[in-house]
Amino acid sequence: MKLDLSAGEDAVRELQMEAAPAAVNLVPPKGVEARFEHEIMVRVSVRRVGEEFFVHGEVATNAVFTCVRCLSEYPADLKADLEIIVHRVTAPQGQGPGADLESYVEVPLGASEFDLGPHAREALLLALPQTPHCTEACRGLCPHCGVDLNREPCRCPEQRNDPRWDALRTLLPVEN
Numbered sequence: 001m002k003l004d005l006s007a008g009e010d011a012v013r014e015l016q017m018e019a020a021p022a023a024v025n026l027v028p029p030k031g032v033e034a035r036f037e038h039e040i041m042v043r044v045s046v047r048r049v050g051e052e053f054f055v056h057g058e059v060a061t062n063a064v065f066t067c068v069r070c071l072s073e074y075p076a077d078l079k080a081d082l083e084i085i086v087h088r089v090t091a092p093q094g095q096g097p098g099a100d101l102e103s104y105v106e107v108p109l110g111a112s113e114f115d116l117g118p119h120a121r122e123a124l125l126l127a128l129p130q131t132p133h134c135t136e137a138c139r140g141l142c143p144h145c146g147v148d149l150n151r152e153p154c155r156c157p158e159q160r161n162d163p164r165w166d167a168l169r170t171l172l173p174v175e176n
Contacts, residue, residue: 001042001116003055005088005107009048017042017116021061024117032128033066042120044082051088051109058082059120065132069140070148076132080123086114 001017001024021027021036028034044057060079067074088109107114139149144156 001120003044003046003053003086003114003116004112005053005086005114006112009050012045012047014045015043015057019117019120024121026061026121026124028128029125033132034128035064036061037064038062040120040124042082042116044116053086053088053114055082055084055086055116059123061124063128065129065134067134067138068131069133069138070150071141072134072148072150074132074134078124078127080127082116082119082123084116084119 001019003015018039018041021038021040024040026036026040028036038061040059040061042057042059044055047054047056058079059082060077062075063078064073064075066072083103085104087104087106088111089106090109105114134150141148142154142156145154147154
């Protein structure tokens with residue numbers, strides 16, 4: 001996913017690139033159940049002004065998540081915005097006008113290309129859901145017997161009384 005930095009002044013280019021998840025080291029962080037089985041698509045527009053390249057676009061792929069409620073796998077689209085300012089300078093020091101911005105990157109003046117892969121990876125990882133749900137109405141698993149409540153009803157007894165709470169029940173007024 002290399003961005004060509006040799007475009008002319010004030011040129012606006014529309015680019016579309018794709019790469020395998022392994023090419024950008026797209027691996028979900030620990031605790032997130034997801035698989036990336038499809039290509040990563042990057043669509044950006046690049047505008048050059050002087051030695052700065054303004055990259056604006058979107059990165060997208062499909063993922064297979066595991067629902068945190070019912071533990072079933074489901075496919076979902078994953079999309080994220082991609083905003084980067086690439087500034088070619090004589091000696092990159094990270095102290096330019098936008099050095100405090102995460103999307104500001106300094107590269108050597110003679111650089112002819114810039115790798116968008118790590119930025120696409122970061123954008124997708126930040127777009128991962130923290131608690132993936134197959135549907136908002138997912139009923140999950142029964143905490144007692146483990147049956148998937150989306151597929152079949154639970155056969156557990158109506159209500160289980162925990163004997164540890166019996167002493168507190170004596171404090172409640174008796175209902176007639």
